[in-house]
Amino acid sequence: MELEGGPRAPHAGGRMGRRRDKASSSMAAAAMSLVQLERWLQDRAERRPVATSLPMLDGFTAAIVAGPVSISPLDWICPLLAIDVDAFNHGGTVEFAAISAVVQHHNAISNTLSTNAKKFEPIHPRKPNGDVDARPWCQGFHAAMQPRLSAWAPLLDTRNINHGLLLPILLHCVDDQSRPLLGPARKGPETKEFLRNAHTDIPAVVEAMRQYWMPIRYARPG
Numbered sequence: 001m002e003l004e005g006g007p008r009a010p011h012a013g014g015r016m017g018r019r020r021d022k023a024s025s026s027m028a029a030a031a032m033s034l035v036q037l038e039r040w041l042q043d044r045a046e047r048r049p050v051a052t053s054l055p056m057l058d059g060f061t062a063a064i065v066a067g068p069v070s071i072s073p074l075d076w077i078c079p080l081l082a083i084d085v086d087a088f089n090h091g092g093t094v095e096f097a098a099i100s101a102v103v104q105h106h107n108a109i110s111n112t113l114s115t116n117a118k119k120f121e122p123i124h125p126r127k128p129n130g131d132v133d134a135r136p137w138c139q140g141f142h143a144a145m146q147p148r149l150s151a152w153a154p155l156l157d158t159r160n161i162n163h164g165l166l167l168p169i170l171l172h173c174v175d176d177q178s179r180p181l182l183g184p185a186r187k188g189p190e191t192k193e194f195l196r197n198a199h200t201d202i203p204a205v206v207e208a209m210r211q212y213w214m215p216i217r218y219a220r221p222g
């Protein structure tokens with residue numbers, strides 16, 4: 001299983017490189033489509049996966065790619081899909097096809113941000129009136145932050161000038177009581193217009209966060 005998330009390393013040659021390419025190709029062949037993945041997530045909602053939709057999964061995965069620490073696939077894919085660790089050991093199952101789809105999606109996000117960040121496009125549904133609904137994506141991103149809030153602490157500190165990178169995401173999130181995470185929004189047409197268009201800043205802030213964390217996440221020993 002290949003999860004890319006850091007700076008590009010030189011291509012490994014010889015037997016190791018061929019083995020890695022073969023493993024990556026096997027994962028791609030085993031993966032279900034993203035449409036199938038969303039249906040599968042909805043069908044298992046009673047198991048309480050972190051992601052119950054493709055936008056939530058997309059936001060969660062983006063946070064894993066752009067976040068402050070590298071995380072073992074077992075530690076984030078299992079809760080994301082509500083599967084057991086043992087599912088990683090059995091190819092040919094629907095669970096393994098879902099795992100493979102998540103791995104491929106993770107690598108696609110990582111590759112896009114690493115090679116052409118301007119092409120990064122979060123997956124957002126539409127509201128009945130046609131407006132973009134950024135809430136599911138942002139809730140997924142926020143859910144990925146929860147297990148390691150201490151690592152995210154610098155950007156959660158309102159005294160940090162870079163705290164603003166999280167605002168386009170957090171303003172779409174709610175707490176466990178369904179209250180706006182950043183408090184009630186001011187009333188008025190300007191606020192409505194701001195909220196309607198805030199999602200357009202998300203691609204840029206995700207890449208900016210990835211750059212912000214890179215010296216920490218990929219620091220060389222010594």
